[in-house]
Amino acid sequence: MDRPLDHTALIKSLPPDTKAALTARSDAAGLRHLALYLAALAACTAGIALQLPFWPLLMLPQGILLVFLFTLSHECTHQTPFRSRWLNEAAGHFCALAIALPFVWFRYYHLAHHKFTNDPERDPELEHGGRPETFGQWLLYLSGWGYWKGMLQTLGRNAFGTINAPYLPGRRHADMRLEARLLLAIYAAALLTLLISPVVLWLWIAPLLIGQPVLRAYLLAEHGLCPAVANMLENSRTTFTSRLVRFVAWNMPYHAEHHSFPNVPFHQLPAFHAITQAHLKSTSRGYRAFTADYIRQLSH
Template identity: 50%
Template sequence: MDHKEFVKTLDPDVRTELTTKSDRAGLKRLSAHGGWILVLGCYVAVGAPFWGLALIPLGICIVFLFTLLHETVHSTPFQAARLNAVVGHVCSILVIVPNTWFRYFHLAHHKHTNDPLNDPELETPKPITTQDYIWHISALPYWANVAKLIWRQAKGDVAAPYLPERAEPSVMWQARLMIALYALAVLLVLTGWGWIFWCWMLPVALGQPFLRAYLLAEHGLCPPVANMFENTRTTFTNRVVRFLAWNMPYHAEHHAYPAVPFHKLPELHSLASDQLQSTSDGYVQFHSEYISGTKR
């Protein structure tokens, strides 16, 4: 059965239970995730022994706030709408992804998942050759694209097929605010606030390739069909990755029923596991298969 038929089979009480949001669950996870960023950031900031070794773990913790930003797009990590909005905007600044633009971009992705003609994620093609793969994982093209995107939006060029006209002013002003904040951050670094570079800028650059590798597994090698159990991958992984990614390795389940908050996805997985058609036993397996299928 496809994802729509599966959701219809769920008892109404089960649906209610699965889609119940919780400020407590969200704040608990946010406190833990933010706590690791704070601990690692302080370790780097004070120049503790071997502090350089903490830069990559710190960067991974920061860039994976993208998965929380993603959740706020669906308004699911917290019950309070204002909390979802505030956390989403903060994560947006930290991971350098325009909030309102990403909301509409991502919802269009959900509506047209893996549709070559309509999924906006596929406007950036998946790597085909080994060289493409290496270039993609390096995150260098990502940084170039996001810089161009924010600059273009700040100039007022915000039109996109998935972006409603009413949202265009917000997208433009958010881009301008982001540029102003990043310019201020650079100025502060140049005037002696070096910890901003060491605790945020450099770690984010070092962590981004890990996020690129993670995100590629969500739909890479999946067929361009309408069934979310086929066009989206669930990757079986360890608790650390599930923690950092807010349970989004259960990605087919998330696409099948986006209203389910992160803390209920393991429960949804237990109900939908027999329906999954695109899975990998870990990210090493996925990337090994992906690389073996690329053109030399």
């Protein structure tokens, strides 16, 4: 059996025509996936708005679909879901509004994460103390409290404070400031509508809060329990899961593959996985298995 390669050697070993096929972007593939995603979200929204029988139960799938727009936003930072740049930009800003994740800011935050993946000193995902190390920290993490607090602080700082993170280019500070101010204004207006109707609460705010723990559990598997090494096939985890989860997460459970070759769009990741699977170092047989492993690690 061939010796496993690290991600750099693996990418170098790919023939040019294979690389070209893997990195081919498609408006049709992206729009088809987005249409199905939005149709599912619209069905949940309609059920809640019309207060169909047992409508409160729909807030869980509604929340999951809303918070997992994070994975689309994440893909849009790489300009890969669609071939057309304007579609990537439009989708990214749509997600920003839905989940309070400012897109201009997030692009540079996320690219820094790719550059310094799992580096405790330079990965921005670890700049506030890293991942949960106790059971109490894990429960707090799952609640989404850290995310909502962090995004409120980021929006406030970008809108009215000093933007000084080393990974945020000065030439984009004005855009980040405008983006944050617009988002805060829209959120203020949305909250004011609660004085008239609870629609925003039931269709958006409550589902976001309900769905966030599911996203947190999913995201923890991407790099949790992975070593702080340079090899992307080791510092990032591929989680084997169902087709439904891969659909909702835009194929990002193939996360080691994504980090190894970020130019591969979501719809080509299964093909790239077929190439990388013999070289993967960090994998889990589903999110339940990963969570069980993480809890065992916390107990030690």
